Amino acid sequence: MPFQYRLEHEKRSPWQRVRDQASHFSTKSPSRFAVGIFTGIIALWTFLFMLPAASADGQVTPFADALFTAVSTICVTGLAVVDMATHWSVFGNILVFVGIQVGALGVLTLASLLGRVVTRRLGLRQKLLAASDGNPLRTHAGPVAESQAVKLDEVGGILATAAISLVTIQTVVALCILPVFLATPGYGTLSAFIDSYYYAASAFTNTGFSHHPDGIEPFQNNIWFLGCLCGAVFLGSLGFPVIFALVRRLRTKQRLPIHAKLTLVTTVLLFFIGWVVIYLLEFDNPSTLAEEDAWFRPITAGFMSAMTRSGGFSTIDIGHMNDSSLLVMDMLMFVGGGSASTAGGIKVTTLAILFLAAVAEAKGASDIQSFGKRIPVDVLRLAIAVALWGATIVAVASILVMQLSGAEFKYALFDTISAFATCGLSTGLTQEMPDSATYILTATMWLGRVGTVTFAAALASRHKRQLYTLPEERIIVG
Template sequence: MVATGFGATILLGSVLLSLPMATTTGEPADWVTALFTSTSAVCVTGLVVVDTATHWSVFGEVVIAGLIQVGGLGIMTLATLFTVLLAGRLGLRAKIALQTETKSLSMSDVRRVVRNVVLFALAGEAITAVLLTGRFMIGYDESFGDALYLGGFHAISAFNNAGFALWPDNLMGFVSDPWICLPIAIAVVTGGLGFPVVFELARSWRHPRRWSVLTRVTVGVSVILIASATLIYLATEWNNTRTMGALDDPGKLMASFFAAVMPRSGGFNTVDIAAMNPSSMLVTDVLMFIGGGSASTAGGIKVTTFGLLAFIIWAELRGENKVNVGHRRLAEATQRQAVTITLVGVALVTVSTYVLLVLTPYSLDRVLFEVISAFATNGLSTGITADTSMAVHVLLAVLMFVGRIGPLTLGSALALKERTRRFELPEERVIVG
């Protein structure tokens, strides 16, 4: 149901973007371009094969913003919301479908969960839009209408971790402007935490001891990743004149923090990604693959999965047969799910990278970067996607689709198919390592 919902929305978006009125020239976009852009928008990725600002008309940009909004909230969440509004009640099948998309921790009061998810998303986007609109009016002399359009579009794109921007160089023109960079970065982080985590923080942010394992791992790992990445980018790009070297010290700090936040699945950039040092690109690869929080608008294998793997490794190194997170024991089924999702992700990235290396003349670091960005629905790019062939565009579109719904549906399927074996086989120790 999730895959069908996303697929149908992508096809609808492709049809709308292929209309003559969707482009600035008045000529219909070719089908692959429309399909790629629609997939990137619905899967809240941000990779593009044509410049969003110059190729698409206002109608096309509005369609893209609408697809981002639908993809961010989740097709199943919207469908169930309409069911509530029209029928006034939810059946068991609809409840299960909704829980699959939002990963609600409980099936009780599903209608309240849906309402809170929608209201929270709209409120976050509205606050970000107000801040950006004011800045565009005051700092860049935009008219109220233009400023509101720019603020609203980028607020939707930021909160949903989409990375679409209405400038050819993304946000590089605002690299030192905290009134643009900080609202967008905060929106990306908030949207990437995940709805269950945000709701729990809103209820008990003063009492960390009461937080669930999901909230503890998501918040803890997110803080560690953003802080460490900021320091790494500062160190590796400090003297790189093609990225941050020409900025003053506060500008470098701002650019480093922004660059550390965006691999969570934000997709915006204020420095030239292709000009980064190889070490910085490698760090970005890792951050993109990890992604954001579970049940969020972010992609990747999720910080929860990464954090649980760290606890599993730590328990194994200490020789403990149980994995404990805080004052809770981690279920063995959850451990297997985390390992499975990670290894499947590694396999998809590896195979796709090999295929793209065969189809393109680009180096491994650039191809790997584009592949991880597509799989993690991130949107950061070294600029090679637009110059590749139609076959590569189709492959990346498929990878974006799989990356968006893959971890979601795979995790749900593993949880729903858990069963207890009624017999045990004789144990045998195998040499490992």
């Protein structure tokens, strides 16, 4: 048998051998496979961005700038160290557009789709990879209760939802904002269509790249345009599992799972809280809201609150906002959007679980409950781990950025959180940083998009079973 196996192995083509190796690696370590694929795409985009054909002036883009742009694009962050409207050629803009589409699918969803191409079918391996994008608990060894995760029989539907919604929602939003560009002097039909689809894709993927040198400032008073961007950002930040659940609800009247309910409630609640707080803190700031008409100030405040979901667009100069407003936006950006979405941050469900745990502890309840369901302890442990590691990454990166760039704490913290949460909002610091600080934010964006849980699982060599239990002893907390 071994000899026969070797003969069969030698008869295989090089492509079949590569496919077998990829299949084996994805089975042995799904998280490492996903991180490897994602990092490989970033490396490829960095090389392509450095090509003279990618820049408008035909010059080679410096490595630090190309790497930062590649990570910002694939991680759908939206931060930039070059003028995205004028630096890149047509080829460079195509790279940006394709990159944000690739990044919008997510690390593990992308890996599962690539695995399907390799193995020519959507088997258990690819289903597990895709399900891990909706539930990081699956990146660890051991059984996972289907009531706590994206069910394997739903993975095909979620992948189809991701692909269809990516095209459909962007197209609908592009058609909605197309009249805005057609009514703008100097726009032809083709350029208007290109720009409308560019902004629609940038909004739905929560990237926030602008196709104009002055951003969206020319449309800052156009309520229809701002509303379309907010709608696209909101849908993109919900996550593909939630969109799938909503579509299934409309078709079959099936009840929404608790994940979808928590995501929707927390997202809407944070949006309105941010809207009110930002307005109250900025309505008399002469450098931001106070320079606008009184009736339009609440609209701008609501738009900025929506962008903290990870949208990245801005109609005001963030660097001139009050320190209190910056801190509020820091907190909103750190939370981000929904799990398995185009948004970043620690995710709204993570915040919801931590809040529900605090409420349960205050009530003296033994279980965490929500919408008539009990949430298991392992989900709470995961939420604590995500929040703690996210805060650690932001703290370390902020210190390094301050040290290397000499920036003030409030600016370094804001741009670092924006990088970690793949938000794209900036105080202007990223365009002024030295290369050393740029590398720090590059790594922060990568960690924020890959996900702390996925990264930790990728570093773990293997799962170790402990066949004994240590004696219990309580400590004083609080």
